[in-house]
Amino acid sequence: MADDVLLRARGVRKSFGAVEVLKGIDLEVRQGQVVSLIGASGSGKTTFLRCVNLLEEHDGGEILLDGEPVGYRTEGGRRRRLSETAISAQRARIGMVFQQFNLFPHLTAEENVMLGLTKVLNKPKAEAREIATHWLSRVGLAERRGHYPYQLSGGQQQRVAIARAVAMEPRLLLFDEVTSALDPELVSEVLGVMQGLAESGMTMLVVSHEMLFVREVSHHVVFMDQGRVAQAGPPEAVFGNPESERLRSFLGRFHGMFGI
Amino acid sequence: MLDFSFAPGTFWFEAWVARFSLLNGLWVTMSASALTILFATLFGVAMGVALAYGWWWLRLLARIYVDFMRGIPILVLILFTYYGLSLFGINLPAYWAGVIALSAFATAHIAETLRGAVESVPAGQMEAGKAIGLRFSQRLRYVILPQALRRMLPPWVNTGLEVVKGTTLLSIIGVVELLLTNQQIVARNYLIVDFYLFAGLLYLMINATIAWLGARLERRFSYLRY
Ligand SMILES: Nc1ncnc2c1ncn2[C@@H]1O[C@H](COP(=O)(O)OP(=O)(O)OP(=O)(O)O)[C@@H](O)[C@H]1O
Numbered sequence: 445m446a447d448d449v450l451l452r453a454r455g456v457r458k459s460f461g462a463v464e465v466l467k468g469i470d471l472e473v474r475q476g477q478v479v480s481l482i483g484a485s486g487s488g489k490t491t492f493l494r495c496v497n498l499l500e501e502h503d504g505g506e507i508l509l510d511g512e513p514v515g516y517r518t519e520g521g522r523r524r525r526l527s528e529t530a531i532s533a534q535r536a537r538i539g540m541v542f543q544q545f546n547l548f549p550h551l552t553a554e555e556n557v558m559l560g561l562t563k564v565l566n567k568p569k570a571e572a573r574e575i576a577t578h579w580l581s582r583v584g585l586a587e588r589r590g591h592y593p594y595q596l597s598g599g600q601q602q603r604v605a606i607a608r609a610v611a612m613e614p615r616l617l618l619f620d621e622v623t624s625a626l627d628p629e630l631v632s633e634v635l636g637v638m639q640g641l642a643e644s645g646m647t648m649l650v651v652s653h654e655m656l657f658v659r660e661v662s663h664h665v666v667f668m669d670q671g672r673v674a675q676a677g678p679p680e681a682v683f684g685n686p687e688s689e690r691l692r693s694f695l696g697r698f699h700g701m702f703g704i
Numbered sequence: 705m706l707d708f709s710f711a712p713g714t715f716w717f718e719a720w721v722a723r724f725s726l727l728n729g730l731w732v733t734m735s736a737s738a739l740t741i742l743f744a745t746l747f748g749v750a751m752g753v754a755l756a757y758g759w760w761w762l763r764l765l766a767r768i769y770v771d772f773m774r775g776i777p778i779l780v781l782i783l784f785t786y787y788g789l790s791l792f793g794i795n796l797p798a799y800w801a802g803v804i805a806l807s808a809f810a811t812a813h814i815a816e817t818l819r820g821a822v823e824s825v826p827a828g829q830m831e832a833g834k835a836i837g838l839r840f841s842q843r844l845r846y847v848i849l850p851q852a853l854r855r856m857l858p859p860w861v862n863t864g865l866e867v868v869k870g871t872t873l874l875s876i877i878g879v880v881e882l883l884l885t886n887q888q889i890v891a892r893n894y895l896i897v898d899f900y901l902f903a904g905l906l907y908l909m910i911n912a913t914i915a916w917l918g919a920r921l922e923r924r925f926s927y928l929r930y
Pocket residue numbers: 460465483484485486487488489490491492
């Protein structure tokens with residue numbers, strides 16, 4: 445086992461009522477890697493990301509971040525839920541960017557980025573502002589730092605959301621279809637920012653339907669089907685040599701977007 | 705009706721004679737309203753948070769309280785606080801009994817509005833707060849409440865207006881607020897129409913001021929658009 449595994453999921457299960465949505469997910473994300481999750485709607489991609497960031501609690505299996513179980517500790521062979529404070533501390537080490545941006549509408553772009561820095565990482569205001577300015581420039585929005593979310597386009601809002609997540613210096617960044625709510629012409633500015641992050645060595649777990657991006661940027665692609673990992677591997681293998689009919693038909697939907 | 709000559713028996717003369725009682729009545733009405741709005745906002749926000757996020761038993765208690773308070777006439781509440789409690793050996797001055805009763809009533813209204821406002825904040829806001837590692841109390845304070853309070857501003861102003869009007873009921877337990885002051889003046893000079901009209905205009909002015917303040921606050925928060 446390589447030691448640079450940052451996130452390790454083993455047999456992760458999750459049910460909503462009687463419906464089992466995750467049926468034992470195994471997945472590894474290494475330090476500095478970009479791992480993409482692809483799969484049809486309802487296959488459980490979002491649910492898995494939410495389990496990693498403790499927005500949902502998984503019912504079985506384990507999710508380890510830096511070797512430490514996420515959401516609970518084991519005591520005398522039994523799982524015990526972590527306290528709110530401990531859970532918040534774990535969440536702070538994992539950033540998440542949402543499909544709907546979820547910027548705080550009552551705060552400016554800069555304040556959105558600063559909130560976690562001052563309240564979670566306890567940085568002084570001046571330092572937090574510097575960090576915010578730095579990341580807002582990195583996503584090309586230094587000029588807009590005083591704008592409220594409603595004054596920004598969807599693409600700009602999503603870039604602020606990325607800055608907000610990455611400014612916390614998380615060990616791992618989660619992206620859940622972050623371009624799906626955007627007008628087509630705004631998609632590339634967000635993907636560009638993500639590509640830049642990937643190149644700078646950020647560890648990322650990305651759910652996306654942007655197959656060109658997935659193929660170009662990922663080190664590892666995981667195809668999920670009905671709550672299971674159906675195929676995983678480097679992008680060339682997953683895209684070039686789909687093993688199952690379901691992956692072939694899934695990829696077929698994106699046909700013409702790239703040469704398979 | 706309104707006679708502008710200044711002689712005994714005219715409105716302006718009588719009002720001048722009674723100016724200190726009138727000012728006192730105005731003060732009692734305004735201070736009772738302000739205290740009630742203050743208490744009700746503090747307790748109402750806390751109870752609204754309990755309604756939205758409390759443990760089940762806390763939610764249940766708060767729910768019972770709110771439904772009870774909203775279901776009984778304010779006057780009954782005032783009479784109970786003043787006369788009822790004295791049966792249990794708790795003797796409150798009429799003014800304070802009135803403020804407490806009005807606060808208890810307005811708390812229920814504000815709690816219910818706050819719960820609604822909190823629940824109307826999109827779920828993604830709470831999740832975004834979680835994702836950056838904010839603890840529950842921080843998410844409440846920095847993410848949810850600023851948005852919820854903005855949303856509840858209009859109903860909050862309404863509650864304020866109701867409270868001001870509700871203070872007239874304190875006259876029944878002998879609090880010499882604006883209405884009772886006017887009643888007492890009228891009993892001396894029989895200028896019924898003039899003084900009740902005058903009282904009505906004063907209430908209107910107080911409430912117009914509250915509404916104006918509310919509108920100003922709303923404009924201050926206009927960046928909160930969706
Ligand atoms: N809170 C919930 N309660 C009940 N069922 C849920 C809940 N969240 C998700 N599900 C169900 O779990 C299944 C997997 O959903 P999930 O959102 O993880 O899929 P997904 O792969 O992200 O799909 P998409 O590509 O449409 O985003 C779906 O059938 C969905 O209806």
